[in-house]
Amino acid sequence: MFAGKWFERGLGQFVAPDKNYKPKPEELEQTIFSVVAPNTKTTKVPPASAFPSSIVCENCQKATQTPRTKHPTVHDDQLRHIEQLVLECAKTTASKLGEASDGTKNAKKVLEFCTNNTEAKTEKAKDKREKSKIRITSLLENNPDLFTETRAYNMNYPPDGFTPLMAAALSDNLLAAQLLLELGPVELQLQQRDFLGRTALHICAEKGSAGVLELLRPLYPTPPLDLNLRTAYGSALLSPEPSARKLARSLYKPNDLSILGSPQPQRLRVTVATPLMAAWADMPGHRITMEDAIVTKAYGDGVLLAAVCDGHGDGGKVSKFVAEQLQKRVTMDAITEDWWKNTCLEIDADLKKTSRLGGSTASIAFLTPDHIVVANVGDSRCILIQKGVPEEESSDKPIPEMAALALHERMRVISLTQDHKPNLPSEQARIEAAGLSVVEEKYEEDGTVHTLYKVALSKENLLATSRAFGDFEYKTNKDLPADQQAVVAVPDVVIRQRSKHDLFMVVACDGIWDVMSPQQVGDFVLQTMTTEAKQSKVALVDAADKLLQECLSLGSRDNMSVVVVALGDASESPPRKVLDFE
Template sequence: MQGWRVEMEDAHTAILGLPYGLKQWSFFAVFDGHAGAKVSATCAEQLLQEIVSNDDFKGKLELKEGTEIQPSLEDVNKGIKTGFLQLDEKIRGMPEMVSGEDKSGSTAVCVIVSPQHVFFANCGDSRAVLSRGGKCHFTTCDHKPINPAEKERIQRAGGSVMIQRVNGSLAVSRALGDFEYKNVQGMGPCEQLVSPEPEISVEPRSDKDEFLVLACDGIWDVMSNDELCDFVRSRMRVTDSLEMICNMVVDTCLHKGSRDNMSIVIVAFEGAPRLSEEAVKQDQDLDAKIEAKIKEIIAQPDMAEADLPYIMHMLNEEMDGFPPGGGITSKRSTIESILKRLRPSTTEDEDRG
C-alpha cells in the first residue's frame, strides 16, 4: 500500500517451489525502497536467482535443465550472503547508478522455507517474525545506525551518526544500493558506512509453527511484534483469506497513524489457527454491539453530530472484546461504515472536511 507517500517504493516476492529440484522449498521477501523504486524492484526480480545460482549455494554443479541440488545448512547460509553481495555489485554496475542519476536503495528481509528449516536474512529495518505455539517465537533484528556494532562500523569507515542517521541522512545502516555511502577506499563491501551484508538466522521447523510475517517499517512503526502476531492469529480464526488479513493489518496501521509505504507478506503453516465458527460469531456479535452502542450514543441530546474520534473514544471507554493486538483501531473501518449508514449526510460532510 502506498499510504501517504507520493510514490510506492516497496516491492515483494513470494515463490512456492524453487528451481534446481527444490520443489518443497519456498522464498518470501519484502523490500522497502527509498530515494526511488529502482533498487527495490531489481531486488524483487533478481535476489532469489542470485542466491540459488551462486557456487556457495549450489556447489560446483553446472546448472542446466533437470539439475537437482541438495544444499546443506552451511551452503544456504553462505549462498544467501553471497547472493546479497553479488546483487549489490550487479546493481552498482547499472548505467543509472554509474552515472549517479539513480541514488536509490532498499532494505531487504527474506525467508527461505525448506522442509526442515526456516532461513531468515535481513538487511535494514524491514522485519520478519515467526509465530509458534501461540506467541512470537523469533524476530529478525533491525539494522539502525544507533546500534553499537553498526555505529562502530560507520565510524571506522569515516562516517558519523547524527539524529540517529548515517551522516545525519540515512535511517538504516544496512541496505542494497545507496552507493554514495559505499565509496570508502581500502574497505570491503561489508565495512562501508552502509553494508549490504544480511544477518542470517536459522530456525528448525516445528509442528507448533503457525505463521510468518514479513513487513516493512511502515507496519512495525505502529505495531509491536507481539501486537501483530496476536492480531494475525485472532484474524485467522475469523477468515481463511490471508489476503484479507493483510488488508486488515494495513488498514489498522493506517488508522494507527503510519504515513509510510506499507507492505506485508503472511505465510501460514499447518499449525496456523483454523477458521472457527465460534470466533466468527463472536466477531459478528462485536460488530452488532458496536452498532447498538453507536445508535445509543448519537441518540443522546447534542450527540447526533458527534465526530468519529469522539465516538471511538466512547466505544473504547464503554466496550471491551476488541481484536487482540489491533484494539478498537482495527474496527475503525467497521465503525465508519456504520456511521455512514446511520447518518449519511453528516458523514459525507466529515469526509469533505
C-alpha cells in the first residue's frame, strides 16, 4: 500500500506527471528508502521552518529570530515608562470623579495653597499666609497620601491631573515647593507626570517659573522626557512665554534629547548605488521642532538621488511633501535644466492644491555614472569635494558668481549652489517687479552687527529667501506666471561631467552653513573619512553624525540635516551583466 503510494506520486509522477496532483505534507517527508527499508531508530528531523534564520534588529543591531519584533531602544523603554506614569495620572484623577470625602476637600486645600503665590505685602497678609502654611503642614503630615494621590480635578486652575508640586511649579510658588519636598517623598513627587507626560520641571520651564526651577533643576540628574520625548529645555524653547525662553540656557545640556532628536539606526541611514554610497543625519537642534526632510534613493548601479528640504513655518509639512514628490517624480530623464525647472514648478503647483501653509527650500543632487546634476531652490547648499589636482591639469572651471572654488593641500572644494538671497540684483529685480520689496533687518551678535535681507509682504511678514516651494502668500500677483512671482520655486541647475577626481559630495541645510564654510565642511569630512574608509557604511554615517555635532558645538541654532555621498571614480562603475550560456 505504501509502496503503491510512493510509486503513484514518485515514479508515476515522473513517467506520466499529473499537474493537478498535490502531495500531502507527510508524503513530502517520505523517501523511497523509508518505504523499502525503513529505519525505526531514526529520529524525525524537524522541517527547516523550525529553525528561522537570525536577522539583525534595526534598533540595537543584535541578532534576533523574531523579524516582526524589534529589540527595544532606550527611547522605547523610556516612552513605555512615561506612558505608564501618564496612565497612573489618568486613573488617579478619574478616581476623584464624584467623590466628596474629607480627603478630596483636603486635597483641594493643598492645591489651592500651592497655586496661591500672591505676594504678602502687609503684616496682616504675612500672618494669614503663615497660618495657612501651618494648616497645610498639619494636613500633609497627617495624610502622607496627599503628596502623591492628590490630582487637580475640575478646578480650572491648576489644570486637571496636576499634583501639588506641579501646581507650585505652575505658579512659581517657591514656599509651597520647598514645603512639599521637605515633608514628602522627593523622588516620587519629581517623577510624577500630568496627562502630557510632563514633570514639574517641564511645567517650570514652560511657564518661566524661575524660582521653583532653580530648586528642582539640581534634583534631576538626567533631564526627564515627556510624551513627545522632549526635555524641559525643549519646553522652554517652544514656550510662548518670554520669561521661559530666558531660562533655556540654564537647562541646556550637550546631550539633551530635545536637540539630538531620535535618530534612526545607522544601517537605515545608508543608501547604496554601487559605487555610490550616501549616508544622512539630522538633528532638531535648538529649534526643537524638526522641519527638515531628507531624500536618498538608488536607481541602480551608479545612479542616486540625494536631497535636503528645509521647511519653515509649518512644522515640516511642506518639506515632507516636496521630499515625497521628488522620490515619485525623479527618473533617468532628470539630466536637463528644463526637466528640473518644469518638475519643480509642477511640484509647487500640486502643493498649492493641498492648502498647506509655510514653505521649504531644497538642494537636490542627481548623480549618474556620467553626470552630476544639482538643482537648488533657496539657501540650502551642495558642495563637491575632489582629489586635489593642479589648476593647469583640471578642465573644471569655477561656476560663475561662485567664489568657493578652493585648492587645499591635496583636495579642492567646489560650491555647486548659490544661496537665493533677496538682495541679489536679479532676485531683487524680480521681487520688485512682482510688487513686493526687499528690506534690511539688522541684529547684533557677540558685538558684531549683522544684516539680513528679506522679502517684505508687510511689516510682520518677512521671508529670508527669495526662492522656495510653498509660501504662496508671496506668490499672489495674478498678472504674472509662477516663474515670475516675488518668490519662485524655479531652481538654479548645474550640470557637470563626472570626474575621476570626484571624492565626496555634501548636501546640507543652512543650519550647517550658518556656522561652517564650504571649505571647512570639506576639511571636516576628509578628516573624518580616510581614503581607506570611504566605502565603509559605518564610517560614512559617522562622518555625517559628527558633522552635525560639530555644528552644534559651533553654535548652530537651526535644524540640521546633511547627506554625505561617497562618489568613487566614475571609472569604477561595474560593467553591465551579460548572460553567458557557454
